[in-house]
Amino acid sequence: MTMKEIKDFVAQFNASIALDESRIVRNRNRYYLLSKKVKNQVPESFFYAGSYLGAVKGASFFPSFLLLSMIAETKANKLVVDKKTAWLFICGRDIFKKGILKGNRLKKGDYTLILNERNECLGFGKTTCNLHGEADANKVVVKNILDIGDFLRREKRQPKRQKRSRRLQSSSNKPRKPTRK
Amino acid sequence: MSSKPFFVNRYQKLGWTYKQVNPKQAIRINTTNASRADVVNRLQSLGIALEKIPFLEDGYWICKSKFSVGATAEYLLGLYSIQEAAAQIPATLFTELEDKTVLDACASPGGKTVQLADIMNNGGVIVALELKKRKMFALANQLERSRVTNAAVYQMDAREASKLSMKFDCVLLDVPCSGNYVTDKGWFSKRSLKDVERNAGRQRQILAEAVKVTKDDGELVYATCSLEPEENELNVDWAIANLSVEVETINCHGENGLTNVFGRELDRSIEKCRRIWPGQTQGFFVCKLRRQA
Numbered sequence: 053m054t055m056k057e058i059k060d061f062v063a064q065f066n067a068s069i070a071l072d073e074s075r076i077v078r079n080r081n082r083y084y085l086l087s088k089k090v091k092n093q094v095p096e097s098f099f100y101a102g103s104y105l106g107a108v109k110g111a112s113f114f115p116s117f118l119l120l121s122m123i124a125e126t127k128a129n130k131l132v133v134d135k136k137t138a139w140l141f142i143c144g145r146d147i148f149k150k151g152i153l154k155g156n157r158l159k160k161g162d163y164t165l166i167l168n169e170r171n172e173c174l175g176f177g178k179t180t181c182n183l184h185g186e187a188d189a190n191k192v193v194v195k196n197i198l199d200i201g202d203f204l205r206r207e208k209r210q211p212k213r214q215k216r217s218r219r220l221q222s223s224s225n226k227p228r229k230p231t232r233k
Numbered sequence: 234m235s236s237k238p239f240f241v242n243r244y245q246k247l248g249w250t251y252k253q254v255n256p257k258q259a260i261r262i263n264t265t266n267a268s269r270a271d272v273v274n275r276l277q278s279l280g281i282a283l284e285k286i287p288f289l290e291d292g293y294w295i296c297k298s299k300f301s302v303g304a305t306a307e308y309l310l311g312l313y314s315i316q317e318a319a320a321q322i323p324a325t326l327f328t329e330l331e332d333k334t335v336l337d338a339c340a341s342p343g344g345k346t347v348q349l350a351d352i353m354n355n356g357g358v359i360v361a362l363e364l365k366k367r368k369m370f371a372l373a374n375q376l377e378r379s380r381v382t383n384a385a386v387y388q389m390d391a392r393e394a395s396k397l398s399m400k401f402d403c404v405l406l407d408v409p410c411s412g413n414y415v416t417d418k419g420w421f422s423k424r425s426l427k428d429v430e431r432n433a434g435r436q437r438q439i440l441a442e443a444v445k446v447t448k449d450d451g452e453l454v455y456a457t458c459s460l461e462p463e464e465n466e467l468n469v470d471w472a473i474a475n476l477s478v479e480v481e482t483i484n485c486h487g488e489n490g491l492t493n494v495f496g497r498e499l500d501r502s503i504e505k506c507r508r509i510w511p512g513q514t515q516g517f518f519v520c521k522l523r524r525q526a
Contacts (some may be wrong), residue, residue: 094397
């Protein structure tokens with residue numbers, strides 16, 4: 053059971069990653085991948101350790117950005133976006149077709165990682181239509197589900213962690229305004 | 234005993250004339266995640282003017298930026314951390330960190346934990362302790378953002394570190410302190426000598442526990458951002474007398490530690506400590522101790 057949530061999540065991107073199950077530790081609802089040294093040396097009563105992979109809340113798995121970066125290193129659904137689109141995505145916005153530079157083979161409902169021009173993973177989203185062919189350049193084609201701007205939002209909503217869970221569970225979250233002008 | 238004239242007079246007696254300073258914001262490049270040149274180029278292309286901090290390998294001052302350097306994609310990708318210049322010194326003072334077992338006894342908000350991981354190239358083990366749950370979320374976020382993979386965080390008082398049943402090669406003691414007026418504008422009206430003495434007492438307890446969990450011949454780096462000798466030289470003098478540690482020579486920014494505090498002669502080896510009066514940076518004190526076998 054330990055790996056099932058992670059494997060299922062990774063499979064949504066048409067990918068698979070090799071993780072050494074013996075080094076994965078579940079602590080409350082959170083998964084961590086520990087190096088051999090960390091696993092052998094530290095007591096298991098930790099609050100956070102090694103590489104945080106993600107958390108299970110109800111029936112949903114909430115990935116960490118480390119896990120998303122691991123998936124991005126494999127053959128997985130990915131879209132490379134231009135500079136402006138990358139920044140707007142980090143600010144919580146969805147992606148328009150015109151902002152995509154590479155990777156137009158996805159179908160409606162696919163989960164995809166969003167990468168910037170340097171192939172750095174910025175988060176992930178879900179396509180709202182088939183990307184090849186018919187989509188209008190000015191139409192939203194990927195709904196933002198999670199982006200690295202979340203690091204800043206987490207700090208702000210620390211006491212309201214429940215609210216975050218609800219937003220992440222819903223893929224129909226509204227676009228948020230950028231924080232930088 | 235409090236108020237600005239009281240403390241300013243104390244600094245004068247210690248050989249430093251009070252001045253109001255406003256140090257520039259500083260960042261530290263996480264070289265495990267990106268090269269220095271790459272990050273500098275990327276930030277400059279965003280219109281951020283940087284100046285290399287002469288006494289730090291990976292530190293840069295922010296000279297000009299139209300927006301917060303904490304809200305760039307590069308920051309969120311963990312390519313750099315925002316860390317005050319003087320606060321970047323302690324983690325660099327250990328002789329050798331790679332593959333070592335390191336304790337960061339008072340870790341939050343995690344800037345130095347990330348720096349240790351960066352120096353260790355994510356090898357070895359860092360055990361980071363933080364007492365307050367609220368601060369632990371920020372610490373965990375910092376570790377995830379900076380892609381640290383060799384740390385384990387515990388909610389624990391540093392004065393109880395021996396409960397972990399571990400021995401460490403290196404211990405970083407960036408102990409809770411009274412702070413200084415540079416980073417806290419209302420410092421003079423808030424602080425009294427009583428506070429300083431209370432903090433100094435707690436710091437001694439942390440020091441004593443840290444020495445207990447340090448391997449023979451292991452290294453401890455003790456640091457505060459306080460200007461008060463009770464939390465700095467006097468605590469080190471107490472440690473030399475009571476904890477079988479000796480002060481090691483360090484080569485870093487700052488002046489020699491004081492060996493005469495308000496007429497009281499301290500151990501001569503305390504001059505190997507470094508005291509940084511406010512100027513280019515905030516006020517700071519740092520020293521390296523070695524546990525005697």
